[in-house]
Amino acid sequence: MSKAPDKIQVKNGNLVLGYSDGQVKTLSLEYMREECPCAGCKGETILFTTYKGNKPEIKTPEMYKITGIEPVGGYAIKITWKDGHDTGLYSWDYIQTLIDSQESGTRQEYTKLI
Numbered sequence: 001m002s003k004a005p006d007k008i009q010v011k012n013g014n015l016v017l018g019y020s021d022g023q024v025k026t027l028s029l030e031y032m033r034e035e036c037p038c039a040g041c042k043g044e045t046i047l048f049t050t051y052k053g054n055k056p057e058i059k060t061p062e063m064y065k066i067t068g069i070e071p072v073g074g075y076a077i078k079i080t081w082k083d084g085h086d087t088g089l090y091s092w093d094y095i096q097t098l099i100d101s102q103e104s105g106t107r108q109e110y111t112k113l114i
Contacts, residue, residue: 001092001093002091002092002093002095002096003019003092004074004075004092005017005018005019005025005092006018006019006020008069008077010029010066010069013028013029013030013064014026014027014028014029015027015028015029015032015066017095025099026099027095027098027099027102028102029064029065029066030064031098031102032079032090032098033063033064033081033085034107035098035107036085036087036088037088037089037090037094038087038088038089039087040087041088060083062081062082062083063081063082063083063085064081065081065082066079066080066081066082067080067081067082068080068086072089075091075092076089076090076091076092076094077089077090077095078090
């Protein structure tokens with residue numbers, strides 16, 4: 001399980017995470033938004049049926065700006081994007097997965113859960 005950072009900043013289009021051991025990790029806001037883990041964006045499986053999420057057809061610069069970050073327990077953050085989208089919970093484990101995969105441009109695959 002990934003640990004929570006001690007400091008979170010939004011800087012130059014990135015989420016910058018600072019840790020007590022001196023590590024600093026950076027995650028692109030555009031990549032974070034494109035990989036929003038909510039059911040509306042990525043889809044979900046309910047009663048053996050998989051529903052695909054609806055990606056926005058029109059993308060605007062406002063989609064990639066953050067207006068708020070709230071902690072969710074000790075395991076995640078909830079981000080409110082400038083266009084009003086706020087249903088994705090980014091766990092520390094998921095954020096670490098995104099950090100690890102953003103350089104290669106890997107997209108997170110959500111397949112049928114059952």
